[in-house]
Amino acid sequence: MSDPTDMTAEVIVEAGAIVALRLFDIAYAIDLAAAEAAWAARTQSGTRRSRLNASPAKAIAFDVPPVMLALDPLPLQLAGGSVTAQVSARVYDFGVVAFALRIAADELRWSAFADRLESVQAAVGPASTTLIWSDLLDRVRGTLAPALIKPSEATLQDSIQEDYLLGIVHRLAEPLSAEALQARVDLVPLLSGERRALSDGARRDLLRKRFSYYEDDLVVLTWDRAFIYEPSGDSDVADVIEVANAQLLELRYYDELLDDELPRMNDLVDQTRNSLGIVAPRRFAKLARRLYTLVAEVTELTEKVDNALQVTEDVYLARIYSAALELFRVPSVSAAVDRKLSIIRDTYTALYDESSGARGALMEFAIVMLIVIEVVLALVRH
Numbered sequence: 001m002s003d004p005t006d007m008t009a010e011v012i013v014e015a016g017a018i019v020a021l022r023l024f025d026i027a028y029a030i031d032l033a034a035a036e037a038a039w040a041a042r043t044q045s046g047t048r049r050s051r052l053n054a055s056p057a058k059a060i061a062f063d064v065p066p067v068m069l070a071l072d073p074l075p076l077q078l079a080g081g082s083v084t085a086q087v088s089a090r091v092y093d094f095g096v097v098a099f100a101l102r103i104a105a106d107e108l109r110w111s112a113f114a115d116r117l118e119s120v121q122a123a124v125g126p127a128s129t130t131l132i133w134s135d136l137l138d139r140v141r142g143t144l145a146p147a148l149i150k151p152s153e154a155t156l157q158d159s160i161q162e163d164y165l166l167g168i169v170h171r172l173a174e175p176l177s178a179e180a181l182q183a184r185v186d187l188v189p190l191l192s193g194e195r196r197a198l199s200d201g202a203r204r205d206l207l208r209k210r211f212s213y214y215e216d217d218l219v220v221l222t223w224d225r226a227f228i229y230e231p232s233g234d235s236d237v238a239d240v241i242e243v244a245n246a247q248l249l250e251l252r253y254y255d256e257l258l259d260d261e262l263p264r265m266n267d268l269v270d271q272t273r274n275s276l277g278i279v280a281p282r283r284f285a286k287l288a289r290r291l292y293t294l295v296a297e298v299t300e301l302t303e304k305v306d307n308a309l310q311v312t313e314d315v316y317l318a319r320i321y322s323a324a325l326e327l328f329r330v331p332s333v334s335a336a337v338d339r340k341l342s343i344i345r346d347t348y349t350a351l352y353d354e355s356s357g358a359r360g361a362l363m364e365f366a367i368v369m370l371i372v373i374e375v376v377l378a379l380v381r382h
Contacts, residue, residue, distance in 0.1 A: 011184050012173035013113045016105040018120045019166040019238065022133050023245055024159050025253045026141050027095040028150035029301065032067050035091055035147035039069055042143050062243075063307045067091045069140065074132060076103065078119035080112075089140055094304045095152075096246045099136050105168075114190045117167045121193065126163055160256065162249045164241065165225045170233050178218035181229060191222045209323050213316040221320070221327055240317055243309045244324035250305045251333040254298050258340035261294065265347060295344050302337060 071087040085101040092098070101124060105116050124130055134156040145151065152159065167190055176184065188203050189195065198206070209221040218229040219237050228237050311318040325331060 011110040011176070011181070013105060013108045013110065013169050013171075014173050015171040016108070016113060016167070016169040018103045018105050018117050019168060020101045020103075020120055020124045021098060021162075021164040021166070021242060021245065022124075023096055023098045023162045023164075023242075023249045024137055025095055025154075025161075025249060026097050026137070026144075026152050026159075027148040028297070029095050029304075030091055030093055030144070031147045031149065032064065032091065032093050033147075035067050035144050038144050038146050039067075061310050063310055064093045064304070066093070071136065071139070074101070076101070076120075076123055076132075078103075078116065078123055080116070080119060087136065089136070090242065091140075091144065092246055092308065094246075094250055094301055094308070095149075096250055097137075097140055098242050098246055099133065099140075100242075101132075110185050113167070113169075117165065117190060118193065121165055125165070160249060160253045162245045162252075163224070164245050166228060166238055166241070167225070168228045168230065168238065170230060175216065175231075177215045178212045178229060179215070181218065187220055187227055191220060191225050191227060193225070209327060211316070211320055211323070219320055221323055223327060236317060237320055240309065240321045241324050244321060244328055244330065247305050247308055247325070248328045248330050248333065251302065251330060251337055254302060254337050255333055255340070258298070258337060258344070262340060262343065265291065265344065291344050291347060295341055298337070298341060302334070306334065 067090070069089040069091065071089060074085045074087055076083050076085045083103055085103050088100050088102075090098045090100070101120075103116070103120055105113050108116065122128060124132060137156060137159075141148070141151070154160075172181075188198055188206055191206055192198060192202075206222055207220060211219045211221075216229075216231055218227070220227045221241070226241055230237065309321065311321055
């Protein structure tokens, strides 16, 4: 074994992994109990409800524990040769499925570990042409069809999705503290995917989301990648990062849905306001009900998304979770959804008032006409 004080010796990863995440919105919501039953009925592999392993349930926990599905391993062709990827999928009740391809990275020099991460990115990342994600999506969506509420019909190319890459180290050939590891290796190429040297400012920005709880663990978050040094082997940090990506995905879906809905809503309002006669109040009421239903559905699901993970006492994981949400701009997207919902609520209120006013005016007209008819009949009789 190399002398730990020898700063020229290359760091060797004895046990680690590269995990590629890809998340899809597949339905308005998913009945998780029905999903478990459907998966058990049509496959030989089982399911389990996810929980965070290292933290007490009262400290941090899923609001509704998602269902973990085990899928068959897949061969994956990387630059250095063929490897086997362990495949799993996590199903969330708010309509998201998160796939994870886990590729072992054991007994590798640090340079080879970084190369393997880049090879995985090239093989299954956003720029790849692989059909792996499409095949996995079709299989899970087909098997879970009875559990999907208002399933999405979007293809892989048209669907809203998120991807994320994790470089995970559990054990080094020579135990190093987080500080010593950062002194021995340059994390910037691993996290940026860049081979050219970055400026000092770019390096600082890339490494500013760094966290350690013990002296020998380290988490560094970036927009689309993270490095995790966790000798204990816990997966809680990776799970928290996945939840943040799932929340971003679902809020992006509703943000785009409302972007499409607002112009359509304005056109319908104009058409309804141009309606004349006795059908106007009915059209006002019908459109108001439609908008109310949309607001209720989006509000219900966004609340589920916002409460997907409950963090109370685990300060370390809470910091990582909050940093991931901030880095992924989840609060900004959530605020945009709230603003658009507010516009629709105000429109619904205005339509409801106009519907009530139009109905009242119609009633007044009807009363006046009845009085006129009564007067005319009285004059005719006399």
